[in-house]
Structures are given as structure tokens and as C-alpha cells.
Amino acid sequence: MSEESSGALANNAPPASPRTTVIEASQLSRSFGETKAAQDVSFEVRRGEILGFLGPNGAGKSTTLRMITGLIAADRGSAKICGIDVATHPIEAKKKFGYLPESIPLYEEMEVIDYLRFIGSARGIAKAVLEKSIDRISKRLGLLPMLRRRCGTLSKGFRQRVGLAQALIHDPEVVILDEPTNGLDPRQIIEVRSLIRELAIDRAVIFSTHILQEIAAICTRIIVIHSGHLIADGTPDELAGDSSEDWQVVTSGSGVDPEQCPGLQLAPGVEGSTGETVHRWLGESAPDLGDLSIQIYRSGSRLLHVGRSRESLEQVYLRLTGGERVQA
Structure with a gap:
């Protein structure tokens, strides 16, 4: 990823209060057979926040994000993006957010540039605007040398970058990232963190991870998901505050x-x-x-x-989940 100015991905949406609520999840619930993947999950996210979803694999993080993005229907509850109900107005809602799923849906035989053009066209972006957007994002993510490569030939790290590019192609107000640093080397992870901070200047960013280090490095707020339940919500300092009696x-x-x-x-x-x-x-x-x-x-x-005494983030997590570990 190349270094660009902080304005490289500036949001062109109309100005809004920096603390405007842009995501509203209310009692989201979803079961798969007998498995209750998410139960009564409720929270709000404001513009400018970097919200980390923390929990072990299978905790319900991805299920919750998929309900918020409308990829799966909730059995109960609702989700709104910028005030738009995802279930009743899915097309309008999807214009407001970019989503990087855990498994990136690339077309293996398509060249990267054609894939990004396809995604942009599907989102209704005018051709002239789209070409400028692809150029800008490709520079920021270090994708320029890969634009003529077929998606199926890319390394896992470059596949992840293409996934990030498609999530940002339409300059969304909300960015939702599911395990965004999977497959990246240490330098690329640092650059993704920098990108997330940049995005959050005038957007809301949610990302899920099972890696404590990622949460500690960049989140302004943390939600802990365990066994389908939201069991904690607060800033890192709030979660590690007067939680100990020592x-x-x-x-x-x-x-x-x-x-x-x-x-x-x-x-x-x-x-x-x-x-x-x-x-x-x-x-x-x-x-x-x-x-x-x-x-x-x-x-x-x-x-x-x-x-x-102040607990470390790992100690807080272990206390909340009864000792179940995530990756440090």
C-alpha cells in the first residue's frame, strides 16, 4: 500500500455532525437450526468511531455483521444504516455502506480492474467518476501493479486489498470490515490500521476480529460478543477501568x-x-x-x-467470557 495524503479517501457526502448516529442495531437475533448465533444484539455507532467486534471464532460476530448489511435476514430485530432500514429498503441502505466480508467474493477469471469496474457499475457510479475512484483507491492500497492481473492469481494479501477496494469504491459513509487483516504481513497490517484511522475521520468504521492486538491498536470503542450475546460495550479505558477490587x-x-x-x-x-x-x-x-x-x-x-488495579484488555476479556481465549 502506498502512502497518500489523508484526503485521498475523503468522504464526499454532505457535511454532518461528527457524532451523528449512522448505525442502529436493535435486538438483532438469528438462529441456524438449534444454534442461536446472535441473540438480542443492540448497539449504535456514531460517525468518527472505530468500533471493534471482539470475540472468538463462532461467537456471532460475522452473523451480526451480515444482518446489519442485509446479507442475511434477522429472525427478530432491525438494523438501520444512516437512518435507512436494511430490511425494508435494502438498495438505498447499501449505497451508504461498504462491506468487506470474511470470504471475499472475487471473480477468479476477471482482471482486477475489470472486477472493480463491475462492482462500481453495479453500484451505479458514473464511468468518469468510477475511473478516478479506481485510480485513487488503487494508489492508496498499492494495487496499481495488480490491476491487469486475474483475481484468481493473487496472493491472499492482495485478494484482501482488492476486497478493501471494492468496499470503498463508492465512497461510503459507513465501512464494515470482517477480519480485514487476514492474510496480511506485518507491514500491510500496520498500513490497514492507518487506513482505518483515516476512514474514521468522517465515517463510522466497524471491524470484527478475534485478535486482541488489532482491537487494542486502533479501536475507540469495543463490543465483546460471546455465544451470540453482546456482553460488553465501552471504550478500552472504560472496559479496563475500576473493574478490579485490588x-x-x-x-x-x-x-x-x-x-x-x-x-x-x-x-x-x-x-x-x-x-x-x-x-x-x-x-x-x-x-x-x-x-x-x-x-x-x-x-x-x-x-x-x-x-x-487496571486489567489488561486480555484480562478483561477472560473475565467477561469465563476464561475463553482469543488470539493475543
Whole structure:
């Protein structure tokens, strides 16, 4: 992917409030036989947000995204894109979003440029506008050398880029990406993250993943899906906030004398900044800062900070899902 200015993919839609709600999901539910893939999933997404769908494979992420995009019908509930009901007005709704599915529907014998022309034409884009759009997006995604290659000959990484291009060809207000970094090398993953941040300047972006690192790197908000249920919704800081009942005490130096400070013990597996040590407070109630500061001083250290322990994103996820892991 080549580096372009942040205006390379500027949204040409009429100006709107940067926090306008553009996705509304209400009690979306879908079963396949006896399997309840999604149950009463409700949330909203505003322009400017990067919303990450986090959950293990089979949690219901893709099913929820497919209901939002109208690819499958919900058994119950509704989804709106820019105020347009996806079920009752599918053609109008599809003009408002771009979608990268987990399995990209490429025509294997078609050249990349013809595939993008086909997608653009199907979306009703005028020919002159379409050619400019293909050129702009191909430059941004590093596809120019591949435009005359048949889709069936592309590597997985380039297939993913073509999938991204078709999702952006009509300059949508909402971008929905299902596992967008699948098959990409580390450099390409970094570039996709940069692209997502760029898109979110004046759009809403949803992407699903089972990789914690992807969520932590770029999301402004996280939804956790588990066994078809939405079990958490918040910013990374909100999810990792006062979720622990433990208190952490940070001191200068390499630690305190346990005889001088009987209420403290080194926090296992937690490293402080250079020249600092993190301890766990053993008391049942919040520590008395005056007494604690004196104890630490007598031990040859200084009290630097006292606060609730903060969980890592992985710890939050494991707590919420009862220990089921996703890829870190």
C-alpha cells in the first residue's frame, strides 16, 4: 500500500455532525437450526468511531455483521444504516455502506480492474467518476501493479486489498470490515490500521476480529460478543477501568521492606516504569495514605501512586467470557 495524503479517501457526502448516529442495531437475533448465533444484539455507532467486534471464532460476530448489511435476514430485530432500514429498503441502505466480508467474493477469471469496474457499475457510479475512484483507491492500497492481473492469481494479501477496494469504491459513509487483516504481513497490517484511522475521520468504521492486538491498536470503542450475546460495550479505558477490587501501590526504587510495610506485597507479573515498583495492597479497605507513606519512607522508598488495579484488555476479556481465549 502506498502512502497518500489523508484526503485521498475523503468522504464526499454532505457535511454532518461528527457524532451523528449512522448505525442502529436493535435486538438483532438469528438462529441456524438449534444454534442461536446472535441473540438480542443492540448497539449504535456514531460517525468518527472505530468500533471493534471482539470475540472468538463462532461467537456471532460475522452473523451480526451480515444482518446489519442485509446479507442475511434477522429472525427478530432491525438494523438501520444512516437512518435507512436494511430490511425494508435494502438498495438505498447499501449505497451508504461498504462491506468487506470474511470470504471475499472475487471473480477468479476477471482482471482486477475489470472486477472493480463491475462492482462500481453495479453500484451505479458514473464511468468518469468510477475511473478516478479506481485510480485513487488503487494508489492508496498499492494495487496499481495488480490491476491487469486475474483475481484468481493473487496472493491472499492482495485478494484482501482488492476486497478493501471494492468496499470503498463508492465512497461510503459507513465501512464494515470482517477480519480485514487476514492474510496480511506485518507491514500491510500496520498500513490497514492507518487506513482505518483515516476512514474514521468522517465515517463510522466497524471491524470484527478475534485478535486482541488489532482491537487494542486502533479501536475507540469495543463490543465483546460471546455465544451470540453482546456482553460488553465501552471504550478500552472504560472496559479496563475500576473493574478490579485490588489496589496498586507504586513506590520508587526496587521495592519495600515487608517488615516495614506489612500491608504490601510485590504485584506478581506487573512491571513498573524504570526506577519504580508496583505492589499489591493486602488490606480489605483502601489504604490510609498518611500511614502508608510513612511506612514506605521508613523502608527507604517514596510513595508515588495509589489507585485501583487496571486489567489488561486480555484480562478483561477472560473475565467477561469465563476464561475463553482469543488470539493475543
